[in-house]
Amino acid sequence: MPKIEVKNIYKIFGSRPKSIFPHLEKGMSKDEILEKTGHTVGINSASFQVEEGETFVIMGLSGSGKSTLIRCLNRLIEPTAGEVLIDGENILEASHQELLRMRQKKMAMVFQRFALFPHRTIVTNVEYGLEIQGVEDQIRREKAYEVLEMVGLKGYEESMPDQLSGGMQQRVGLARALATDPDVLLMDEAFSALDPLIKKEMQDELLELQAKMHKTIIFITHDLDEALKLGDRIAVMKDGKIVQIGTPEEILTDPANAYVKEFVQDVDRTKIITAATIMRKPDAVMAPKEGPRVAVRKMEEAGISSIYVTGKDKYLKGLVRIEDAVRLAKEGKDNLEEVIIKDIPTTAPDTPMVDLLPVAATTSYPIVVVDEDNKMLGIIVRVSVISGIIGRGD
Amino acid sequence: MFTLHIGPAFEALIDWLTDNFSGVFDLIRKVLMSGITGLEDILLFLPSLILIVIFALVAWKIAGRGVAAFTLLGFLLIVGMELWPQTMKTLALVMASALIALVIGIPLGIWAARNDMVEKFVRPVLDFMQTMPAFVYLIPAVLFFKLGKVPGAVATVIFSMPPAVRLTNLGIRQVPEDVVEAAKSFGSTPRQLLYKVQLPIATPTILAGVNQTIMLALSMVVISAMIGAGGLGSEVLKGITQLKIGLGFESGIAVVILAMILDRITQALGGTKSK
Numbered sequence: 001m002p003k004i005e006v007k008n009i010y011k012i013f014g015s016r017p018k019s020i021f022p023h024l025e026k027g028m029s030k031d032e033i034l035e036k037t038g039h040t041v042g043i044n045s046a047s048f049q050v051e052e053g054e055t056f057v058i059m060g061l062s063g064s065g066k067s068t069l070i071r072c073l074n075r076l077i078e079p080t081a082g083e084v085l086i087d088g089e090n091i092l093e094a095s096h097q098e099l100l101r102m103r104q105k106k107m108a109m110v111f112q113r114f115a116l117f118p119h120r121t122i123v124t125n126v127e128y129g130l131e132i133q134g135v136e137d138q139i140r141r142e143k144a145y146e147v148l149e150m151v152g153l154k155g156y157e158e159s160m161p162d163q164l165s166g167g168m169q170q171r172v173g174l175a176r177a178l179a180t181d182p183d184v185l186l187m188d189e190a191f192s193a194l195d196p197l198i199k200k201e202m203q204d205e206l207l208e209l210q211a212k213m214h215k216t217i218i219f220i221t222h223d224l225d226e227a228l229k230l231g232d233r234i235a236v237m238k239d240g241k242i243v244q245i246g247t248p249e250e251i252l253t254d255p256a257n258a259y260v261k262e263f264v265q266d267v268d269r270t271k272i273i274t275a276a277t278i279m280r281k282p283d284a285v286m287a288p289k290e291g292p293r294v295a296v297r298k299m300e301e302a303g304i305s306s307i308y309v310t311g312k313d314k315y316l317k318g319l320v321r322i323e324d325a326v327r328l329a330k331e332g333k334d335n336l337e338e339v340i341i342k343d344i345p346t347t348a349p350d351t352p353m354v355d356l357l358p359v360a361a362t363t364s365y366p367i368v369v370v371d372e373d374n375k376m377l378g379i380i381v382r383v384s385v386i387s388g389i390i391g392r393g394d
Numbered sequence: 395m396f397t398l399h400i401g402p403a404f405e406a407l408i409d410w411l412t413d414n415f416s417g418v419f420d421l422i423r424k425v426l427m428s429g430i431t432g433l434e435d436i437l438l439f440l441p442s443l444i445l446i447v448i449f450a451l452v453a454w455k456i457a458g459r460g461v462a463a464f465t466l467l468g469f470l471l472i473v474g475m476e477l478w479p480q481t482m483k484t485l486a487l488v489m490a491s492a493l494i495a496l497v498i499g500i501p502l503g504i505w506a507a508r509n510d511m512v513e514k515f516v517r518p519v520l521d522f523m524q525t526m527p528a529f530v531y532l533i534p535a536v537l538f539f540k541l542g543k544v545p546g547a548v549a550t551v552i553f554s555m556p557p558a559v560r561l562t563n564l565g566i567r568q569v570p571e572d573v574v575e576a577a578k579s580f581g582s583t584p585r586q587l588l589y590k591v592q593l594p595i596a597t598p599t600i601l602a603g604v605n606q607t608i609m610l611a612l613s614m615v616v617i618s619a620m621i622g623a624g625g626l627g628s629e630v631l632k633g634i635t636q637l638k639i640g641l642g643f644e645s646g647i648a649v650v651i652l653a654m655i656l657d658r659i660t661q662a663l664g665g666t667k668s669k
């Protein structure tokens with residue numbers, strides 16, 4: 001069962017929202033409907049499913065309905081029609097009591113402009129969710145300290161929100177959302193108001209936290225970089241409709257229509273995507289002294305045909321192919337050194353993607369991202385994707 | 395030519411109300427009367443010097459040393475001008491009226507902030523109340539409650555209530571939308587939203603309304619004295635009607651002193667809360 005299932009939801013703003021359905025059926029556009037009837041189509045028949053532990057990114061231009069859609073999930077905005085199932089329970093049919101319980105226990109929201117309570121200290125901001133549930137002072141205070149430490153704000157408990165920088169305020173926003181242990185995090189452009197560097201830091205931190213917590217995250221952004229970095233899947237919205245849902249690769253290589261294509265291009269031209277942005281962790285890594293049998297087993301486990309060998313401090317030694325490791329094992333030899341392939345493509349983390357293209361075209365191995373000390377940082381596998389986006393740019 | 399008088403209809407309405415609701419008016423009259431005289435009795439029971447020290451201490455606690463000194467000297471001057479009992483009577487009337495205005499006005503403002511229909515209805519009524527000359531409120535007050543302190547208090551309540559409603563409504567509506575959303579997203583009940591988020595954030599604005607209400611109540615002192623509310627207002631009136639310039643001046647000064655003290659103290663209340 002998916003964690004969240006949204007079925008055909010609509011949100012129409014105006015005095016008689018239901019009267020707009022016939023117009024929508026006839027295929028009238030959002031602009032036409034606004035002009036003729038004065039109603040705004042916020043969401044037009046959106047459907048999607050989000051699996052437990054998934055980060056689902058919703059992307060789209062301003063006014064495309066992202067904020068409206070995410071608010072339909074916790075009914076901060078009441079959809080005009082449709083279903084929103086959370087753990088199979090239709091939240092739109094929930095009574096007031098049930099709705100409050102679901103908001104208290106199941107989901108929490110992080111806001112673009114942080115939306116901290118200005119009259120409360122940092123720690124009482126974080127405690128808020130537990131406080132309204134009637135959790136004892138002592139217990140909620142402990143929990144608040146714990147999550148504040150988790151987001152790196154130990155020592156700021158008694159400060160007021162306006163004494164903190166934007167990045168720190170959003171850490172409080174995140175801590176406040178995590179304090180109630182929700183399954184689902186709703187993040188509406190949570191990092192959009194931050195400086196680029198702080199933004200990147202927060203993204204990395206979210207990824208790190210997510211690796212431990214495995215929350216189900218709905219993340220809204222209009223930044224392609226951010227979507228690619230955080231999203232397991234991405235939905236692209238236009239005029240209240242979801243025009244495409246897919247993995248980052250699918251969105252980039254196979255845009256469903258001109259809108260998505262343009263979206264992808266647009267962001268592309270303005271941003272420089274670097275190796276660090278698109279690299280990921282290798283599936284398996286081993287030390288040279290572990291020997292050929294360990295190499296074979298690790299490759300089998302990960303379902304891959306070659307493995308990276310790194311020395312002390314992740315110093316990159318090279319790569320071993322499965323056939324070589326098997327041969328060594330059969331011959332009863334223990335020393336991997338002789339079969340390590342040293343001539344593999346590497347790149348620095350700040351290399352722009354454009355420069356990676358020629359490298360990608362001439363090698364059959366992934367490109368390894370290393371720092372100046374030849375320390376392995378990650379790998380870039382989807383070279384085809386990269387060539388796909390860049391090829392489209394000009 | 396064409397004539398149309400709506401006055402008789404109004405008269406008929408008042409008659410009908412007094413005929414059918416005299417019990418209600420009597421009750422209101424009794425409650426108000428005992429409230430105001432009770433307050434007066436307390437203020438006049440203590441020797442003036444002791445009370446002045448108490449006032450100065452309160453002023454010190456809330457508004458600091460400067461206001462405390464001013465309170466002390468100002469009230470001593472009033473004692474010296476032999477206007478202390480009148481001043482305390484005026485204070486009792488103003489406090490009672492402002493309190494009633496706040497007790498009605500603040501909840502009304504909260505209601506208006508949380509319900510657009512109510513706001514739509516309340517807003518023009520407030521505009522009407524504020525543009526109406528204060529004298530006009532004396533008419534129904536006298537018709538329902540005769541002469542004396544009670545109709546004075548009633549007219550004062552009506553006249554001083556609008557800012558309490560207006561600024562409470564404004565303060566709550568000014569709470570940023572996303573902060574309200576944040577509170578809701580954690581599953582706050584409407585009550586929790588109000589008490590834990592909206593009211594605390596709106597407090598400085600509401601206290602500005604409290605200040606304005608008290609100032610307006612004080613500005614009714616002379617007008618309500620015209621229907622026998624007594625206190626400093628009657629001294630001012632005496633000064634005017636009997637051409638006793640000295641008395642008129644002294645009692646005018648006493649009103650100003652009282653106004654300044656109340657103003658500074660209630661302003662400080664708002665200031666310290668918002669810090």
Ligand SMILES: Nc1ncnc2c1ncn2[C@@H]1O[C@H](COP(=O)(O)OP(=O)(O)OP(=O)(O)O)[C@@H](O)[C@H]1O
Pocket residue numbers: 013014040041042060061062063064065066067068069222
């Ligand atoms: N309360 C409202 N009343 C009327 N129209 C609204 C309301 N809220 C949103 N809309 C309209 O619904 C559409 C979608 O708005 P929404 O805020 O969801 O867009 P968005 O994708 O979040 O945009 P942004 O990137 O600017 O935040 C817009 O056309 C907007 O004008």
Ligand SMILES: [Mg+2]
Pocket residue numbers: 066067068189
């Ligand atoms: Mg938005």
